[in-house]
Structure formats: structure tokens, C-alpha cells
Amino acid sequence: MNNHHLSRGGDGKPSTKEHEFNIRRKIDSHINRRHFLRECIEEKVLPKSTPVQLSDNHTPFSDSIKKYLEESCVKLTNAIYELKGKSNEVHLPHHMITSLKTINNKQKEKLKQKLDILCGNSNWKDMGRQDLITNLSKKTLTNTEREVLSLGLKFDTGNDQDSYAELVSRNYKWNDTDVDKGFKQGILLCCKAFSDNKTSQIPRRYKKALQDLKNDQEIIITQADKGGGIIIMDRTDYINKMNTLLEDTTIYEKKHIGYAQQSADTFNKKARKILKKNERGKKLLHLVEEAPRPPQIRGIPKVHKSGIPLRPITSGIGSAPHRIAKQLAKPLSQMTPASQTAYHLVLVLKQHFASLPLEDPTQVSSIPLEFQNKVSV
Incomplete structure (x- = not known):
């Protein structure tokens, strides 16, 4: 700060305008610092001011670190209110306002650079295995995209992916009373709302990278046939290989439109008829899929073979027999x-x-x- 911007009284003490200038400068500094700490919480990184005893090499961002940063934000908020109480709200001249904006912008830029450095040097980049990533596409992955993919396709982000309707369907019992059903639905609604508001367990930059990869319609991300690797393929290449796979008439047979729905209706009709014959069967009627969908097929790349062919994987989740078969498999597997x-x-x-x-x-x-x-x- 240049001294010629400020004026002092005859006794050498700061003038009212200089006092107001210093208060506003401190307020802006505290606001920027608070914003920086909140960004650290979102990005799951540790600022250098974090006590050494809170850091853990095995956990990139623990609850104790989050609590410490949140308490620091509260302290800064209290300091801001205290400084505002000391402000006289004196009108400052133009050159002082310009100086405040310059100082404020410089501090913001400096803190942004610090945050970028912390993100680049965080322990998150060492949490996964980037050697398991095989990029067969034309897309060039960023460092952040490689880091988040290295965590694995089954990494738990801490957010519930199931819809409320799916949770209700899972906990449905045919012999529940209306009161019991209403009670369950209320509990599930509260749990779902709590889960949706829960903070993600991964950094914000990782969430953005995952969303960008999800929205990229030019690529397919899947798992490898062996070794638990992660494969990135061009969508056109994947579709061509799947079409080649489905053209094998010794394995696959083409059916007319509506065949899947017709088969599902036939299965449901016969399943209901069998289950209604006794009381034990009636207890399984709720497992009949009311809105079945056709089984889906996907291909897993065989990266260890020449030409990288696809291994077909069929999923019957949501199909007509799936829920009943899953229930009947339990006693059969025990026998x-x-x-x-x-x-x-x-x-x-x-x-x-x-x-x-x-x-x-x-x-x-x-x-x-x-x-x-x-x-x-």
C-alpha cells in the first residue's frame, strides 16, 4: 500500500479515512481467506496452516481436518463481524477504493494459485492405480481425469445412486399393513433426503471430471476382461465391435419388435398362476416385475488378446424373472x-x-x- 494514498492527522495518528481503509482491507482479506478455506474443504486438500498432527498419509482428507477448517471459517466470520462493528462507513476517495480493489484482486489471485498447487500436490493423486488405465480412444485425458479414474469403477463416492422408488420397491412386503407401508415410506423419504444432502467424499474437481467424462458422447468407459483394469474406447469402435459380435447367428437370434414384452407378459402370467397355488407362493407375488425391461448386453474388452475383442456380458436386472430368480437362488445355493x-x-x-x-x-x-x-x- 502506497503511503501517499493515505492521510494522517496532525498528531501522527491515522485519520478517519485511513482507519476506514485499513478496516475494509482487513475485512476483504478475511473474506478471501474464508473463501479459500471453504474451497479447500470442497477440494479435500490441506492448507499449510493445518496442524501436522491432523494430517494422515493414509487418509487424504479426514473428518478432523474438515472440522478444523470449518472452525477456522467460523473464527474468520466472527472476526469479519467484529471489524464491521468498528467501521464508521466513511466515504472513501476514489484512489483509496481503487487501491482496495487492486489489493483484493491480488490476494484472490494468490490464493487461487495456492489452491491449484495444493490440488496438484494432494495425497489424492496417490490413492489410485493409474497403471490400470488403458486409453484406446483418441481422447487425451487430463491429469485430474486420470486421477479420478485410477480410483476404480467401484469407488464409493458417498452419494446414494438409488431413486426413492427403487428404495421403496426393495423394502416392500406384501403382508404389510397400510400403516406399516406409510411408516416405511416416511423413513425412506427422510433417509433419501439426508443422503442427497450429504457432502460428497471425493474432491469437487473429481466430481467435475467424472461429469465431463460422462457427458462425452465420443467415448465409452468400461472395465477390462481381466485384471480389474479401466478401458476408455471410442464409442464408434465399441459399437462396431458389438455389432460384429451380434452378427454371429450361431449364438444370437434376431427377434421381431415386441418379442421381449410378449415373453415377459407370458412369464408373469405363468409365474402368478403358480405362486397363487399356496400361501408360501402368495408371499412371493410382490416379486413379479410389473414393468419389466429386456435383458441388456454389454461388451468387456479383452485387452490381453490380439485385436482387443469384446466379451459379451448379459444383465437380467429389471427383467421379468430376475427378482423371483434372485429369491429362489438363496435356498438353492444353500442346498x-x-x-x-x-x-x-x-x-x-x-x-x-x-x-x-x-x-x-x-x-x-x-x-x-x-x-x-x-x-x-
Whole structure:
């Protein structure tokens, strides 16, 4: 601050305008500092003022650090109100106002640079494994995008991804009274609202990077067939490989429009008829999917093979038989150990493949359509 901007009284004490200037400068400084600490909370980084005993190499941003920064923000807020109480609200000349703006902008820029440095040197970049990322697309990933992808596709961000309707459906029981149903719905509504308002467990820059990757319609992000790797592919390349996969008529069969809905309606009709025959079956009627959707297929890249083909994965979640099959699988899995089930499947496959004219049966990567129904029975 230049001295010629200020004026002093005859006794050498700061004048009223100089006093007001200093108060406003301190207020702006505290506001900028408070904003910086709040940004540190959002970005999950530790400013240098954080006590050493609060830092943890295993946890990039702990609850104790967050509490310390929040308390620091409260102290700054109290200091701001205290300074405002000392302000005389004297009108300052133009050159003093200009000087305040210059000082304020310089401090903001300096704190922004500090925040960028803290984000670049934070412990978050060492939390994942960037060696598991394979970029097969034309897109160049930023450092932040690589860091957030290195956390893995199953990393828990702390936010609930389920809708309220899905939570209600999961906790529905056919024999609940209207009072019980209303009570459950009220509890679920409160829990959902609390979860939606909960602060994310990942830095804001990571959330933005994930949103940018999600909105990029030119790429596909999926997991590798082996090793738990993360693969980024061009969407056109992925679609072409999936179309090539589906063109194999020995595995897949093209059906007319409406076939999936027709099959689902037929299944639901027969399932209801069977379940209504006894009281135990009636208790499972709520598992019949009222609005089923067709099973979905996706491809997982085999990066360890030449040409990087796709391995088809079919998901029946939301389909007509899914909820009933999931419920019936529980007692069946208890009756038959997994090892015995797998062993029985191997015997069935061996029996069917023995009659095929194959030079090397171990090279078979898929089951022909004519044998799929026999194996599933």
C-alpha cells in the first residue's frame, strides 16, 4: 500500500479515512481467506496452516481436518463481524477504493494459485492405480481425469445412486399393513433426503471430471476382461465391435419388435398362476416385475488378446424373472455348494462338447445356441 494514498492527522495518528481503509482491507482479506478455506474443504486438500498432527498419509482428507477448517471459517466470520462493528462507513476517495480493489484482486489471485498447487500436490493423486488405465480412444485425458479414474469403477463416492422408488420397491412386503407401508415410506423419504444432502467424499474437481467424462458422447468407459483394469474406447469402435459380435447367428437370434414384452407378459402370467397355488407362493407375488425391461448386453474388452475383442456380458436386472430368480437362488445355493454346482456344469459341458468336431475344445469361448437350452435345464 502506497503511503501517499493515505492521510494522517496532525498528531501522527491515522485519520478517519485511513482507519476506514485499513478496516475494509482487513475485512476483504478475511473474506478471501474464508473463501479459500471453504474451497479447500470442497477440494479435500490441506492448507499449510493445518496442524501436522491432523494430517494422515493414509487418509487424504479426514473428518478432523474438515472440522478444523470449518472452525477456522467460523473464527474468520466472527472476526469479519467484529471489524464491521468498528467501521464508521466513511466515504472513501476514489484512489483509496481503487487501491482496495487492486489489493483484493491480488490476494484472490494468490490464493487461487495456492489452491491449484495444493490440488496438484494432494495425497489424492496417490490413492489410485493409474497403471490400470488403458486409453484406446483418441481422447487425451487430463491429469485430474486420470486421477479420478485410477480410483476404480467401484469407488464409493458417498452419494446414494438409488431413486426413492427403487428404495421403496426393495423394502416392500406384501403382508404389510397400510400403516406399516406409510411408516416405511416416511423413513425412506427422510433417509433419501439426508443422503442427497450429504457432502460428497471425493474432491469437487473429481466430481467435475467424472461429469465431463460422462457427458462425452465420443467415448465409452468400461472395465477390462481381466485384471480389474479401466478401458476408455471410442464409442464408434465399441459399437462396431458389438455389432460384429451380434452378427454371429450361431449364438444370437434376431427377434421381431415386441418379442421381449410378449415373453415377459407370458412369464408373469405363468409365474402368478403358480405362486397363487399356496400361501408360501402368495408371499412371493410382490416379486413379479410389473414393468419389466429386456435383458441388456454389454461388451468387456479383452485387452490381453490380439485385436482387443469384446466379451459379451448379459444383465437380467429389471427383467421379468430376475427378482423371483434372485429369491429362489438363496435356498438353492444353500442346498448345493458352489463347488458342486460348478463341477456339475463342467460335466454337462464336457458331455456336449465331446460330440463336436473341434480340433482343440479348450479354444471354445462361447456355447452354441443349440446347446444353451440344454445346459440351462
